[in-house]
Amino acid sequence: MIGAAAREALDRCLAERVEFDVPLSRHTSLRIGGPADALATPSDRAELARLLAVCAEHALPVTVLGGGFNVLVREGGIRGVVVRLRKLRRIEQTAPDQVAIEAGASHATITRFCTSHGLAGLEFAAGIPGTLGGWLAMNAxxxxxxxxxxxxxxxxxxxxxxxTTTLPRAALDFRYRELAGLEPGSVIVAARLEVTPGERSKVEAEVDRLLEQRHRTQPIDQPSCGSVFRNPPGDHAGRLIEAVGLKGSRAGAAEISTVHANFIVNHGDATATDVLCLIERARDLVAARTGIRLETEVKILGVAASPKCERG
Ligand SMILES: Cc1cc2nc3c(=O)[nH]c(=O)nc-3n(C[C@H](O)[C@H](O)[C@H](O)COP(=O)(O)OP(=O)(O)OC[C@H]3O[C@@H](n4cnc5c(N)ncnc54)[C@H](O)[C@@H]3O)c2cc1C
Structure with missing residues (x-):
C-alpha cells in the first residue's frame, strides 16, 4: 500500500501516467501477475529522474519492467512502484556503424529501424521479445x-x-543471461550499439530466416515467459526436462510446453503458483535423475498470496 503523501507526490509528478493497483497480468507475456501498488510510465528521461527522486524520498521500492517477457509475477503483486519505459523509445543512427537507442524501444521497433536502414548485426535479437533495457539487463x-x-x-x-553515468563495454560485467554488478535500483535508460552498414534485403532475409526457425521450435503463439531455466554448462535445460518425461506435464492451467520443454505455457487462467509448481517439479525430477540442479532464468517478482504448491 502506498500512503497518502507518497500517492499525492506520484500524482503531482506523473499525472495520468501513474495508475494504482494495476494487475500485472496485463503487462506480462505469461498473462499472470498480481497488482502493482503503482504502475508508472514516465514520458521522458527527465520525468523518469523526477519519479525516481520521489520514490527515494518516500522510500518506495522501484521495480523496472521492460516488456515483461521474462518475468513471473506472484499473485500478491509488487509493492511500491513498477516503472515502464515504453515512452522512452527514440532510435537514431549516430554514426555509419552505430545506433543510439532508448531503453524502452521494443524488439519490433529496433528490428524495423535496422531493416529499413539496411543495418546488420542485430538480426539475432529480432525474435527475442522485449525492450532494449530488458535485452541488456538479461544479456539476451x-x-x-x-x-x-x-x-x-x-x-x-x-x-x-x-x-546518469555512461559505462563503456569494458566496464560492463556481462554474464550468461545477466548483466552483473549494476548498482541495485539503477535504470538502464539508453545504449549505443554497434551495427554494420549492409543491404536491406540481406538484413530482412536473415531476420525472416531466424523468425521462421523460432516459429518451428518455440510455442510462440501461446502465453509464456520464454526460457524458464538457464542452460546448465554443456547441456540444455529443455533436453533434460524432456528426458525425464515432463513435456506436457500440467499444474492447473500451466503446462510444460509440448513444443519446447524449457517453456511453460498458460492455457488460460494459470496462476503463478501453478507455474512455480511446475518449476519445482522439473527441478526436483531433473536433480533426482541427473544430479543437475536447474537454475531459473525467468525473474520471479513480487510476493505470494496463496498457499504453497502441493508437490505432485
Ligand atoms: C516466446 C519467447 C521467446 C524468447 N526467446 C528468447 C531468446 O531466444 N533468447 C533470450 O535471451 N531470451 C528470450 N526470451 C526472454 C525475453 O525475451 C528476454 O529476456 C528479453 O530480454 C526480456 O526483455 P523485457 O524487456 O521483456 O524484460 P523484462 O522481462 O520486462 O525484464 C527482465 C529483467 O530485466 C530488468 N530490466 C528491464 N528493463 C530494464 C531497464 N531499463 N533497466 C534495468 N533493468 C531492466 C527487469 O527488472 C527484469 O529483472 C524469450 C521470451 C519469450 C516470451
Missing amino acids: GIGVREMKDVVREIDLLDRKGQA
Whole structure:
C-alpha cells in the first residue's frame, strides 16, 4: 500500500501516467501477475529522474519492467512502484556503424529501424521479445550471439534519479543471461550499439530466416515467459526436462510446453503458483535423475498470496 503523501507526490509528478493497483497480468507475456501498488510510465528521461527522486524520498521500492517477457509475477503483486519505459523509445543512427537507442524501444521497433536502414548485426535479437533495457539487463541472445557482442556503451540513471553515468563495454560485467554488478535500483535508460552498414534485403532475409526457425521450435503463439531455466554448462535445460518425461506435464492451467520443454505455457487462467509448481517439479525430477540442479532464468517478482504448491 502506498500512503497518502507518497500517492499525492506520484500524482503531482506523473499525472495520468501513474495508475494504482494495476494487475500485472496485463503487462506480462505469461498473462499472470498480481497488482502493482503503482504502475508508472514516465514520458521522458527527465520525468523518469523526477519519479525516481520521489520514490527515494518516500522510500518506495522501484521495480523496472521492460516488456515483461521474462518475468513471473506472484499473485500478491509488487509493492511500491513498477516503472515502464515504453515512452522512452527514440532510435537514431549516430554514426555509419552505430545506433543510439532508448531503453524502452521494443524488439519490433529496433528490428524495423535496422531493416529499413539496411543495418546488420542485430538480426539475432529480432525474435527475442522485449525492450532494449530488458535485452541488456538479461544479456539476451541466441546461440553464441548475445547483447554483449553488440554493446558499445550504456547510460545508467542512479536509483535516486540524480546522475546518469555512461559505462563503456569494458566496464560492463556481462554474464550468461545477466548483466552483473549494476548498482541495485539503477535504470538502464539508453545504449549505443554497434551495427554494420549492409543491404536491406540481406538484413530482412536473415531476420525472416531466424523468425521462421523460432516459429518451428518455440510455442510462440501461446502465453509464456520464454526460457524458464538457464542452460546448465554443456547441456540444455529443455533436453533434460524432456528426458525425464515432463513435456506436457500440467499444474492447473500451466503446462510444460509440448513444443519446447524449457517453456511453460498458460492455457488460460494459470496462476503463478501453478507455474512455480511446475518449476519445482522439473527441478526436483531433473536433480533426482541427473544430479543437475536447474537454475531459473525467468525473474520471479513480487510476493505470494496463496498457499504453497502441493508437490505432485
Ligand atoms: C516466446 C519467447 C521467446 C524468447 N526467446 C528468447 C531468446 O531466444 N533468447 C533470450 O535471451 N531470451 C528470450 N526470451 C526472454 C525475453 O525475451 C528476454 O529476456 C528479453 O530480454 C526480456 O526483455 P523485457 O524487456 O521483456 O524484460 P523484462 O522481462 O520486462 O525484464 C527482465 C529483467 O530485466 C530488468 N530490466 C528491464 N528493463 C530494464 C531497464 N531499463 N533497466 C534495468 N533493468 C531492466 C527487469 O527488472 C527484469 O529483472 C524469450 C521470451 C519469450 C516470451
